[in-house]
Amino acid sequence: MERFLLKNIDSPDSAGIGEYLRTGGYASLKKAFGMEPADIIAEVKAAGLRGRGGAGFPTGMKWDFASRDPKFPKYLICNADEGEPGTFKDRPILEKNPHLLIEGMVISAYALKSERGYIYLRGEYPHARAVLDKAIAEAYEAGFLGGDVAGSGFRFDLSVHQGAGAYICGEETALIDSIEGRRGQPRIKPPFPVNVGAWGKPTVVNNVETLANIPLIVSMGAGRYSEIGNPECPGPKLFSVSCCVERPGVYELPMGIPLREIIYEHAGGVRGGRELKAVIPGGISTPVLTPDVLDCPMDFVNLPKRGSMLGSGAVMVFDDTVCLVRVCWRAMRFFEHESCGKCTPCREGTGWMRNILERMEGGFGRDGDIELLQDIARSIMGKTFCPLGDGAAGVVLGFLRNFSDEFMYHITNKKCLAESG
Amino acid sequence: MIKVTIDGRDVELEHPVTVLEAARKAGIEIPTLCYFEGLSPFGGCRLCLVEVEKLPKLQTSCTLMTADGMVVRTETEQIRAARRSMLEFLLINHPLDCPYCDKAGECELQDLVARYGPEAGRFAEGKRRHPESFDDPIIVRNMERCVLCTRCIRMCSELQASYSISVTGRGSHSFVEPFSGGRYDCEYCGNCLTVCPVGAIMSRLHRHSYRPWFVEKETETVCGFCGVGCSMVLQMRENSIIRAIPRRGVGFNEGLLCARGRFGYEYVEGGEELTTPLMRVDGELRQVSWEEALSFTARRLGEIRDEFGGGAVGAVASGRCTNEDNYMLQKLMRFVIGSNNIDSAARNYYAPAQIYLERIFGQGITANLIPGIANSDGVFVAGGDPTAINPILGLKIRAVWRSGGRVVVLGVPGGLKRFVPYELIPVPYSEEIVLSAIVGRLLERKPPGGANAALEAKLRDLRIPSDDELGSTGVSPEDVARVSEDLSSMSTPVVVIGPDMVQRRRASKSLFLLGAIAYLTNARIFLLADRPNYQGLLDMGCLPELLPGGRPVELEMFRHKAEEALGMKVPEQRGLNLFEMIDGAESGRLKALYVMGENPVFNLPDGVRVEKALGSLDLLVVQDVHLTETARLADVVLPATAWPEKEGTYTNLERRLQRVRKARRGKMASYGREDWRILADIAGRLGMTKTYQRVEDVWEEVMHVSALHTGLGYEEMDGGRALWPYYGEPLRGMEGDFTVEGLDGLPEVPAPERPYLMIERPLYHSGTFSRRSKALLAIQPGPYLKMNPELARRHGLTGGDKARISNGRGVLELEVRLDDDMPDNQVHVANTFEGFAAMRLAGFGTDPVTGALYMDDNTVRVEKVLR
Amino acid sequence: MDIMDEIRDLSRKYPDRRGALLPALYVVQKEAGWLSQEALDTVSRALNLPQATVKGVATFYAMYKHRPMGRHLIQLCTNVACMIMGAERLVDLISGRYGLEPGGTTDDGRFSLVIMECIGACDRAPAMLVDTDFHADLTADNIFEILEKYE
Ligand SMILES: Cc1cc2nc3c(=O)[nH]c(=O)nc-3n(C[C@H](O)[C@H](O)[C@H](O)COP(=O)(O)O)c2cc1C
Ligand code: SF4
Numbered sequence A: 001m002e003r004f005l006l007k008n009i010d011s012p013d014s015a016g017i018g019e020y021l022r023t024g025g026y027a028s029l030k031k032a033f034g035m036e037p038a039d040i041i042a043e044v045k046a047a048g049l050r051g052r053g054g055a056g057f058p059t060g061m062k063w064d065f066a067s068r069d070p071k072f073p074k075y076l077i078c079n080a081d082e083g084e085p086g087t088f089k090d091r092p093i094l095e096k097n098p099h100l101l102i103e104g105m106v107i108s109a110y111a112l113k114s115e116r117g118y119i120y121l122r123g124e125y126p127h128a129r130a131v132l133d134k135a136i137a138e139a140y141e142a143g144f145l146g147g148d149v150a151g152s153g154f155r156f157d158l159s160v161h162q163g164a165g166a167y168i169c170g171e172e173t174a175l176i177d178s179i180e181g182r183r184g185q186p187r188i189k190p191p192f193p194v195n196v197g198a199w200g201k202p203t204v205v206n207n208v209e210t211l212a213n214i215p216l217i218v219s220m221g222a223g224r225y226s227e228i229g230n231p232e233c234p235g236p237k238l239f240s241v242s243c244c245v246e247r248p249g250v251y252e253l254p255m256g257i258p259l260r261e262i263i264y265e266h267a268g269g270v271r272g273g274r275e276l277k278a279v280i281p282g283g284i285s286t287p288v289l290t291p292d293v294l295d296c297p298m299d300f301v302n303l304p305k306r307g308s309m310l311g312s313g314a315v316m317v318f319d320d321t322v323c324l325v326r327v328c329w330r331a332m333r334f335f336e337h338e339s340c341g342k343c344t345p346c347r348e349g350t351g352w353m354r355n356i357l358e359r360m361e362g363g364f365g366r367d368g369d370i371e372l373l374q375d376i377a378r379s380i381m382g383k384t385f386c387p388l389g390d391g392a393a394g395v396v397l398g399f400l401r402n403f404s405d406e407f408m409y410h411i412t413n414k415k416c417l418a419e420s421g
Numbered sequence B: 001m002i003k004v005t006i007d008g009r010d011v012e013l014e015h016p017v018t019v020l021e022a023a024r025k026a027g028i029e030i031p032t033l034c035y036f037e038g039l040s041p042f043g044g045c046r047l048c049l050v051e052v053e054k055l056p057k058l059q060t061s062c063t064l065m066t067a068d069g070m071v072v073r074t075e076t077e078q079i080r081a082a083r084r085s086m087l088e089f090l091l092i093n094h095p096l097d098c099p100y101c102d103k104a105g106e107c108e109l110q111d112l113v114a115r116y117g118p119e120a121g122r123f124a125e126g127k128r129r130h131p132e133s134f135d136d137p138i139i140v141r142n143m144e145r146c147v148l149c150t151r152c153i154r155m156c157s158e159l160q161a162s163y164s165i166s167v168t169g170r171g172s173h174s175f176v177e178p179f180s181g182g183r184y185d186c187e188y189c190g191n192c193l194t195v196c197p198v199g200a201i202m203s204r205l206h207r208h209s210y211r212p213w214f215v216e217k218e219t220e221t222v223c224g225f226c227g228v229g230c231s232m233v234l235q236m237r238e239n240s241i242i243r244a245i246p247r248r249g250v251g252f253n254e255g256l257l258c259a260r261g262r263f264g265y266e267y268v269e270g271g272e273e274l275t276t277p278l279m280r281v282d283g284e285l286r287q288v289s290w291e292e293a294l295s296f297t298a299r300r301l302g303e304i305r306d307e308f309g310g311g312a313v314g315a316v317a318s319g320r321c322t323n324e325d326n327y328m329l330q331k332l333m334r335f336v337i338g339s340n341n342i343d344s345a346a347r348n349y350y351a352p353a354q355i356y357l358e359r360i361f362g363q364g365i366t367a368n369l370i371p372g373i374a375n376s377d378g379v380f381v382a383g384g385d386p387t388a389i390n391p392i393l394g395l396k397i398r399a400v401w402r403s404g405g406r407v408v409v410l411g412v413p414g415g416l417k418r419f420v421p422y423e424l425i426p427v428p429y430s431e432e433i434v435l436s437a438i439v440g441r442l443l444e445r446k447p448p449g450g451a452n453a454a455l456e457a458k459l460r461d462l463r464i465p466s467d468d469e470l471g472s473t474g475v476s477p478e479d480v481a482r483v484s485e486d487l488s489s490m491s492t493p494v495v496v497i498g499p500d501m502v503q504r505r506r507a508s509k510s511l512f513l514l515g516a517i518a519y520l521t522n523a524r525i526f527l528l529a530d531r532p533n534y535q536g537l538l539d540m541g542c543l544p545e546l547l548p549g550g551r552p553v554e555l556e557m558f559r560h561k562a563e564e565a566l567g568m569k570v571p572e573q574r575g576l577n578l579f580e581m582i583d584g585a586e587s588g589r590l591k592a593l594y595v596m597g598e599n600p601v602f603n604l605p606d607g608v609r610v611e612k613a614l615g616s617l618d619l620l621v622v623q624d625v626h627l628t629e630t631a632r633l634a635d636v637v638l639p640a641t642a643w644p645e646k647e648g649t650y651t652n653l654e655r656r657l658q659r660v661r662k663a664r665r666g667k668m669a670s671y672g673r674e675d676w677r678i679l680a681d682i683a684g685r686l687g688m689t690k691t692y693q694r695v696e697d698v699w700e701e702v703m704h705v706s707a708l709h710t711g712l713g714y715e716e717m718d719g720g721r722a723l724w725p726y727y728g729e730p731l732r733g734m735e736g737d738f739t740v741e742g743l744d745g746l747p748e749v750p751a752p753e754r755p756y757l758m759i760e761r762p763l764y765h766s767g768t769f770s771r772r773s774k775a776l777l778a779i780q781p782g783p784y785l786k787m788n789p790e791l792a793r794r795h796g797l798t799g800g801d802k803a804r805i806s807n808g809r810g811v812l813e814l815e816v817r818l819d820d821d822m823p824d825n826q827v828h829v830a831n832t833f834e835g836f837a838a839m840r841l842a843g844f845g846t847d848p849v850t851g852a853l854y855m856d857d858n859t860v861r862v863e864k865v866l867r
Numbered sequence C: 001m002d003i004m005d006e007i008r009d010l011s012r013k014y015p016d017r018r019g020a021l022l023p024a025l026y027v028v029q030k031e032a033g034w035l036s037q038e039a040l041d042t043v044s045r046a047l048n049l050p051q052a053t054v055k056g057v058a059t060f061y062a063m064y065k066h067r068p069m070g071r072h073l074i075q076l077c078t079n080v081a082c083m084i085m086g087a088e089r090l091v092d093l094i095s096g097r098y099g100l101e102p103g104g105t106t107d108d109g110r111f112s113l114v115i116m117e118c119i120g121a122c123d124r125a126p127a128m129l130v131d132t133d134f135h136a137d138l139t140a141d142n143i144f145e146i147l148e149k150y151e
């Protein structure tokens, strides 16, 4: 497939504004200024773009809510927190194609009548920080940001706000708290950020990849755009493929592409020709699947039917050498570490589950541990303040649903079924 | 109208409320932990989950707003299971140390587990360990027990607005901590203790000495520290106060107290209370019997009256005593001895300011409700830090800020520092110029409307300073413009006046200017009161010129009414005020002074002179709880009971009448007698025929004598209905005949070489009572000399050094404490600690117009004490 | 520019000064590599925020340090992809060579080691940040070659 989002990133100068302009950059922006803001929103709606941050919420709808709110100013925030383990898809845009993001943000801001934007960038990406700062400076210099964007009279200011190592700040309300200088903990919803967001004002939070799709929609038009990928959730999608494959990396492919194609055609198949044991399709928070789902289309509608989710599109491939108890334990260590501490089940439950998994992995599993784990996970599921806790529970339930034998083996034999353990 | 169905019951709601509130309204109980009425919703504990039709997931009822047609279920197996799970989760890291946790018995977690919890926990791993912190003298922290409900944090930030604690760390390693991680560097309101549902934040007072169920008796009373008059409940065990707690729904303080109120009660159980009357025999105070002391006192008072006339006798009433006590002292003086020489420390500023403002605006001008402040959109404060003098009133000012209003402070903002958009700190004694400039600007923006002709006439004569003339004040014309812009943009403003605007030369002008600001902006006025019953002193007639009910003694009509009511005579001329009595004692004109619950030697300026004056009296009677500095000079000392041992009433600064109730009684109580009883006894020995059995009898007489209090019995007070204007109209309308000194001039701003000594009014202490409270001493153990680092540097001092301050009136040696917020060329000392009477070093005089005290010549030499 | 001004300058990017809190913490952390009470107090004064608030925020985020750190900060990812690709072995190697446990600092103050959750480099796992330099495709062979460049 033709690359849109990662177009040109192989060029060594891809991050510079010169290269970007030479390859047709900021043309969509000029086109957008010839449109009414409401028409842009309508176009994005018609294009069927769904958020690429994980939840898959229709972007046009979100914009519509925000633009209907009479309060001003409005804020536009790019979610570049990319904290979901296994995910590194926003990184090439941030580091190699920053002007695409900036262009996307300016168009979005114009559509939303927002004059102030922030890129919430995770602290773990210092290189991206430098690239973005430079790109923003270039865009100001070239008149694509600032008091009079491209001579249109529209004002938009943009800066990077750097996170500091908190996964939960990827959740949009926690992210807003973090920008406001608070402990990044999720807020009560409703009200939703589109009405009461940053500093109490209407705020749109969109993922990097989502915003990078906007210039594309404007230039192609909703009609042509929605021909890419699955009609129910169209467009190009970035997949980060990692772990046991020959060619891990980020692949820009049409939404809805079967999992098999991603792994075997693009990522070169399982490393060393080994047997595929398990796949996590959308980042560590999405339930693990068995190889029999390889033909499932990778999108927001089909994966849920198979008991998982598209999430951030981070495909993690595990071959038969990998100990899934250990993977599950490591995932739980992550959730325990990243639980913000606000709500009881997530704060206490993740640690408890990690404890049990740690014992089990170390050969000290007990009879009844599997049932206990399931029970704890069910006690968490659906009762947490935000989806992080649900994610943690879902991971355990996913592993136990599909690989309980391996866990059982650990308990009874005090050692691992897989070689690597 | 919103209709919802909860557990099959239809609930109708006027306004949208949360599902939890709707359920509670309908009498349906939903367990909660992080929810606390009055704090913002949090939604963290997940105990209040309910099922809502059409919503796929369980919902937290404390955060979900009701919507018309909503169908809610609160008791299903799914919900019960969820509650069990949440409680199991909460217990996994919670130590099961209930047997020695002081919270047991009133622990919400314990109660919830008993009611909704699992029978057994399945957690078999190691619990999180975190050592208990005893770094703080008052508050012990046990973060193993913390359930992270954040009620304390929300209390501290939303209601107390102190922002002294926060959750540190993240996830299961979250702990509630002050900045230091050790001692609480906070306002010690202790309101976090109220809200902590478990034993995580606990008071160290009476630690491990009782269990909640040991409380034998609770007494609802009113705090005895300041003029706000917060309600509190004293919990008693074996006749000893084990805890003072606020309670929502009791009083108007809505479950909040300040450090003094919550922790300061111990002063009455310090063991230093007087146990028997004392009399001076051969120059020394000796223990005598009550009979001996009372008959001596009555005899000597009678002799002096007979020989020199009633005018040779004076009395000092007390802002800490009840209305009944003060009324009785007034009766003894006026009606029995025949002297109008009665006054109190309210002379310092409260009484003159109140009377002066009432002259301008009519009686009751300052009678505004404290809770109402929170509804204002702006506050102007001048003359003192409300968050220290009247802390709970101060919280309402912070609430104005929290809800988007503007707070402007003239002077050092103190506890309002975080809440002011800019600082406005004039050079000492130049405030009058700044205020005149503000009024000048306001007159341009808000021309007066003609309602108060006398005031407006004076405004026309007011000299408005030019921008150049502002030069000496340290406040710029831009600042003045900003303040007046802010003031004129407020639609429901409040003007708060503190003592420092009164204790100065030309107090009338400062008060007039503040009154003018209130008038032009249509503001409500609050006068800060640093004693619980200053207003009561005025209303009970403890002033040389006013009879009970605030009626002028010199007006025949009023005098007659009072004489008729009591069947006794009153002298026609107004009496001597407090300072005139000191003068009188000095000159020999005053022969006897009866001091009740006051410590003039310590609390008045120029203590050496006061001491000498009192020493030359023929008779000094002191009636008090402790052997104070003044009592040590007395001829007779009569032990009185303290605040928790008496019944009576206080009138707070809103003019709300509230009941003080006896908590300690019986053999463990101190040996003193109630002030009014002692006085009635003496009056009886001097010829008063009326007798009183109970304190109610005294109050009934007050209702009879004071038209202000007609029909206002204890029952009305208990019902919270005893609010000014009580019944009917104010008694005195605008009089319009007030004078303002120096209206058409501008004062010279003094520029002394030595720094001014100013009296600090600390949050943790109040007068000389609090120095006997162990808890308050633990928070602030002693005096210090506060100054800014630059001033310290100029004197070769740094924090912790010992410095000597001195002038012709005395010398004090104190530890230096640096404070960046202190203005230049001032040092502050609290007038609290024994041996450190800072007031002694100030000279004083009486303002000719208002009769207020002004401090004068209060500069001091500052030197380092070399060790 | 002095640090107070630098912080106040940051706050211009936000509608209220509190927004600058996270960036301000980075600014003061740059000075000493960690946030002492004094450093937190500086931020609190520069932004006129309560001290406890500043501390609460500073301790929420893993990348702010509350103990003195070594001259160089090794931030090694051991999340799932890196774990599978051998990150844990690297931790052992580093411990062995420098006597450096996760969360610790070498006696000579040269290195501190911090275990990271995913740093978004799973395609080139295992990976780490040393200070702000990114290194990936780490192996037992190249790890010390890289680390030895940091004095
Ligand atoms: C725990 C948690 C972590 C998240 N992390 C990220 C993230 O790192 N990046 C992101 O774009 N969205 C993340 N999200 C999703 C955001 O909340 C939000 O849905 C997204 O930024 C919206 O943008 P989109 O509509 O463009 O996807 C996270 C959500 C949760 C619950
Ligand atoms: S589920 Fe609860 S504790 Fe976990 S991250 Fe979300 S709000 Fe925080």
Ligand code: FES
Pocket (backbone or CB within 6 Å): A085, A086, A087, C077, C078, C079, C080, C081, C082, C083, C117, C118, C119, C120, C121, C122, C123, C125, C126, C127
């Ligand atoms: S798991 Fe280490 S970079 Fe992703």
